[in-house]
Amino acid sequence: NAGVTQTPKFQVLKTGQSMTLQCAQDMNHNSMYWYRQDPGMGLRLIYYSASEGTTDKGEVPNGYNVSRLNKREFSLRLESAAPSQTSVYFCASSKIGGGLGGTVNEQFFGPGTRLTVL
Amino acid sequence: DQQVKQNSPSLSVQEGRISILNCDYTNSMFDYFLWYKKYPAEGPTFLISISSIKDKNEDGRFTVFLNKSAKHLSLHIVPSQPGDSAVYFCAASARAGNNRKLIWGLGTSLAVNP
Numbered sequence: 001n002a003g004v005t006q007t008p009k010f011q012v013l014k015t016g017q018s019m020t021l022q023c024a025q026d027m028n029h030n031s032m033y034w035y036r037q038d039p040g041m042g043l044r045l046i047y048y049s050a051s052e053g054t055t056d057k058g059e060v061p062n063g064y065n066v067s068r069l070n071k072r073e074f075s076l077r078l079e080s081a082a083p084s085q086t087s088v089y090f091c092a093s094s095k096i097g098g099g100l101g102g103t104v105n106e107q108f109f110g111p112g113t114r115l116t117v118l
Numbered sequence: 119d120q121q122v123k124q125n126s127p128s129l130s131v132q133e134g135r136i137s138i139l140n141c142d143y144t145n146s147m148f149d150y151f152l153w154y155k156k157y158p159a160e161g162p163t164f165l166i167s168i169s170s171i172k173d174k175n176e177d178g179r180f181t182v183f184l185n186k187s188a189k190h191l192s193l194h195i196v197p198s199q200p201g202d203s204a205v206y207f208c209a210a211s212a213r214a215g216n217n218r219k220l221i222w223g224l225g226t227s228l229a230v231n232p
Contacts, residue, residue, distance in 0.1 A: 004161070042122075043162070043207065043222040050217055090161050106152065107220070109161025 002026055004110035006091050012116045013081045021076040021113050023091030031094045032074035033058075033107065034066060036087040043090065049074055081117045089113045121145045122210050124223035131230050137195040139226050141208030144189065148210035148221075153182060153193050156205045156225070165206075166193070198230045 007022045025032065034046040035058075045058030049068040063085060065077045074093075078085060092107040123142045131137045141151075149170040154162035168175040168182045168191065175182050181194045195202055208223040 040224060042224040043209075045220070056217070092161070106164035106167065109163065111159070111161050 004091055004093055004108050006089075006110035006113050008113060009111065010114050012118065013078075014118050015082060017081050018077070018079050019081065020078075021089055021091075021115075022073070023075065023110060024073045025091075025093040025108070026072065027093060027095075027108065028071070029093035029095050029108070030071075032068065033092040033094075034064075034074070034076045035090045035092065036060065036085075037090060037112075038087050046076065046089075081115075083117045085115065086117045087115060089115060120224075121148075122208055122221045122223040124206075124208055124226045126226050127224070128227040128229070131198045131228065133200055133230055133232050134197045137193075137198045137202065137228055137230065139193040139195075139206050139208075139228065141191045141193075141223055142189060143191075143210050145210070145212060145221075146189070147212040149213075150211040151182070151184065151191050152209045152211070152220075153180075154207045154209060155202075156207060162207055195228075198228075200230050200232050203228055203230045 004025045030051045033048040035043045037043050044060050046060055046064050047058050047066040049055045052071045055066050055068055067075045090112050091110040094105045094107045121144050152167040153165040155165045156162040166177050166180045166182050168184050173184050184191045205225040205227045207225045209220050211218050211220050
């Protein structure tokens with residue numbers, strides 16, 4: 001059981017380049033999330049997918065797009081990278097993210113991708 | 119405007135003693151609170167949670183206390199061990215339409231000295 005895996009672990013981009021961060025989970029979780037963590041800013045939600053086939057914006061979605069490819073995989077794309085997107089990106093998953101029941105389940109995190117945009 | 123505040127960026131404790139990490143929140147709509155632990159170069163891992171209908175939840179060496187009137191919660195680690203040295207995040211959850219939002223504090227770095 002690998003849990004939540006993320007690729008790549010490190011990436012350096014030039015301003016304007018594009019890239020996709022990959023995330024996969026093998027826990028059969030319904031919900032998946034992308035966060036960024038910056039010094040002094042805590043964890044901020046970029047996008048989330050409450051269930052397969054749905055995606056929603058989080059707190060800081062500008063400059064990003066996501067794809068929930070299937071139940072296992074949730075990718076984050078930077079179309080034109082900017083230095084302000086230099087950060088550590090975490091993917092997470094949970095059994096149920098919310099929904100009508102409002103149940104709160106713990107989120108399981110991947111190891112992170114450290115991205116530098118020059 | 120931080121809705122979840124961890125006012126102590128760092129804390130140093132002697133091995134075997136109690137570690138107390140604090141968290142304050144401003145939004146009375148939060149009804150569920152979670153603590154996560156994070157080691158360097160790893161993702162956060164879930165530690166313990168508490169619903170707003172309770173005032174205490176215990177799991178082994180870890181206890182979370184909730185004071186709703188003060189909008190304050192704390193994580194107690196007894197006894198503290200060197201392996202507990204990590205950054206601890208407090209997170210609060212509230213309903214947002216048909217979903218929920220999770221708001222994170224900035225974290226407190228705990229150092230447990232042998």
